[in-house]
Amino acid sequence: MTNFASPIWVLGQVQSRLQFQWPLPTWWFGLIAVVLAITIVTIVKSSHATILQKSTLLTCRLLAMMVLVVMLPGWSLLQEKTGKPxxxxxxxxxxxxxxxxxxxxxxxxxxxxxxxxxxxxxxxxxxxxxxxxxxxxxxxxxxxxxxxxxxxxxxxxxxxxxxxxxxxxxxxxxxxxxxxxxxxxxxxxxxxxxxxxxxxxxxxxxxxxxxxxxxxxxxxxxxxxxxxxxxxxxxxxxxxxxxxxxxxxxxxxxxxxxxxxxxIPQVFGRSDAKDFELVQPNAPISVFVDEPAVFEIDVLRHGNLESELQIPFQVSDGESDYVIHAEFQPGKRETQLSMKYVSSEPGPKTLQVEHLSENGDSWGHPAYSYFAKRSHEFQFEVKDDAVNVLLIEESPRFEYRALEDLFQRATNKAGRKKFDVSSVLGSVAPQLAQENPNVYSVIPKDKDWLFGFDVIVIGDVSPQLLNLELQEMLVEYVVQRGGGLAMLAGEQYLPLS
CATH class of the missing domain: 3.40.50 (Rossmann fold)
Structure with missing residues (x-):
């Protein structure tokens, strides 16, 4: 005898299940299936009946078999109490x-x-x-x-x-x-x-x-x-x-x-002890030599918000120090510190902002001092090299020429170029590509060459120029190398093809 049970519904803490017991061994399912198949073949091959008669007879036989299968087992409804959530x-x-x-x-x-x-x-x-x-x-x-x-x-x-x-x-x-x-x-x-x-x-x-x-x-x-x-x-x-x-x-x-x-029941209240913390820093991970960069961080104060408050901070870049203040008007809970930084030397840099303690200052409860973040270090890279950009186009259309011209003319305050531009043009003559080292007629199947670019801009290119193998290399370029990828659609190929 074979038992079958399946959940039907769960209501509250009671689960109801419809269960039936099959009086015959499991292998009888196979025997019934064989008999049913023989019946279907016999009816279909019969030459003494029309198609309508065959269909009617076949339907009646199938319904009779289904009724037999449903009626044989003994059905029962079981209700079980489930555990508490x-x-x-x-x-x-x-x-x-x-x-x-x-x-x-x-x-x-x-x-x-x-x-x-x-x-x-x-x-x-x-x-x-x-x-x-x-x-x-x-x-x-x-x-x-x-x-x-x-x-x-x-x-x-x-x-x-x-x-x-x-x-x-x-x-x-x-x-x-x-x-x-x-x-x-x-x-x-x-x-x-x-x-x-x-x-x-x-x-x-x-x-x-x-x-x-x-x-x-x-x-x-x-x-x-x-x-x-x-x-x-x-x-x-x-x-x-x-x-x-x-x-x-x-x-x-x-x-x-x-x-x-x-x-979350509220288990904390208001405190008159003045306290603050630095939250939500916002800064670039890399900047260019002689280019001003802005570093920002929010100052969140706790305690009594009804008074006016100034909190001094010392900003240090390892070469010079200066003091700025976070100013709070009555009722204001949050303000922002904004710091400009310009470096004349490339390399890794650190900009530190730290609360400048004054004599007699008392900030918060001792328990809070472990939690309130009162200093922050911005770590970033100052670059002197231009950004390597690769433009991939089928032909030198207007959008390509405008973008290339924009990159070529961009310079910093010292007059140095911000971008080094290379191009792949599918329609360019091979001899022209040989004369200009920054222009290619095909995309080299060289991962190291491709990974040498900081940004790749794909224009209106054909599937022949940008085949499946090169597309997979671009995926690795973004995922592994972390390069920037931009798409500039056109009317001929991308994105239609």
Whole structure:
């Protein structure tokens, strides 16, 4: 007897399957197929019936066989209860979570039982006495504890069976009724959190508080650990400070592709401590001698935004230093530093921008100093050589002549040419190509020669001039060499042919 079962639908936590039992051995399928084939051949070769009669008889035989096949097995509908979807709770235990923030008390009232009761504070009484809102200082890790433990202390012994799960007693209380909860702590590593016998969760167990934060990498790691499993989402108890591994943006994109939502309760607030960091550098990777280049980087400030602020920075290129200021108007959170640089010597260069500390300056909380990036180095190459450009055309049409003339006339301030131009013209006479070393009648099948160009511009060329072998070389030129490739379509060949 052979059993067959296939999922039909999944509704909630119940999976329904339609199952049937075949009363005959599997080899009977082959016998039925042979009988069916003989029947079809016999009917088709019959000379005493018309085509209509043959078709009708054949249809009836096939329907009868199908009814027999369907009726033989015993059918049954099975319903099975499936497991709960998993809800991952990822708790940031890095040093920045020890940073205290200022919070308005009223929005925290839904968390009052878990935030203030352990400290014996009555928030309602505080609001009544103030006759308005109250600003309170809370450490970010305390809010994380409020989501998990409530007023339970973590002084009890750790449980022996790490697979045992206790109900959460904090603001996430009750979610285990619908989800299978998995708790992890993360700083620069990811580890499951330790449970205590009283039901509390030890956020800092086995994870030393360190200044390294890899939340993005932590998200990727738990996605890897639970790959192929039903995941309802990932709850992130973090302030979002990342200075190691993958960024939150990268991890969020991977989670989005996996259809796993990220849920991020706010566990950080406002701080009056002035602080800033350098973000989003923008600069060329190469510049030319005597050509001015612009290097930019944004300055993002934290803390009280209501005041006007100037932050001094020292810019150094190894030969000279100067000071610029990032200026913030009241309410402005971000501004940009822009630096111009001109070099008279070729070679690798470094342009450094660094916060210029002044006497008595106090920037941020000590925990933040590990995270705030207050200096940046731009590394780039200063080139003296002209850019090697190859123009590939079937004939010297107007677009080709205009582009070649533009490249030939381009010079820098010192009068040196910016571009060295070579051309491949399919219609040029071979003797003319021999007279001009920068003009070719065919494309040499030499990878080293092709890889010597910085940019290749392909015009209106025929398949004979740019055959499949050369096209594959161009792919390698872009992928391996990293060369620039531009297309300039025409009316005869490209892109029609």
């Amino acid at each position: 998993k809800l991952i709770v990822l708790v940031d235990t890095s040093l920045s979570m020890e940073y205290p923030d200022k919070h308005s008390l009223k929005p925290l009232m839904p968390l009052a039982n878990w935030v203030f009761d352990p400290h014996g504070i009555d928030p309602i009484l505080m609001l009544d006495e103030a006759q308005g809102d109250v600003i309170v200082d809370l450490v970010r890790m305390e809010l994380s504890h409020a989501f998990l433990n409530g007023d339970l202390s973590m002084s009890g012994p750790a449980i022996k069976d790490q697979q045992q799960r206790f109900p959460l007693m904090g603001a996430l209380k009750g979610v285990e009724d619908e989800y299978d909860i998995h708790l992890y702590g993360v700083n620069d590593v990811v580890k499951p959190l330790t449970y205590r016998e009283n039901g509390s969760v030890d956020v800092n167990a086995d994870l030393t508080v360190v200044p390294r934060s890899a939340i993005g990498t932590g998200i990727l790691e738990v996605l890897r650990r639970h790959r192929g499993q039903s995941m309802a989402g990932i709850v992130l108890l973090t302030d979002g400070r990342v200075n190691r591994g993958a960024s939150l943006k990268q991890a969020g994109e991977v989670a989005r592709q996996a259809s796993v939502p990220l849920i």
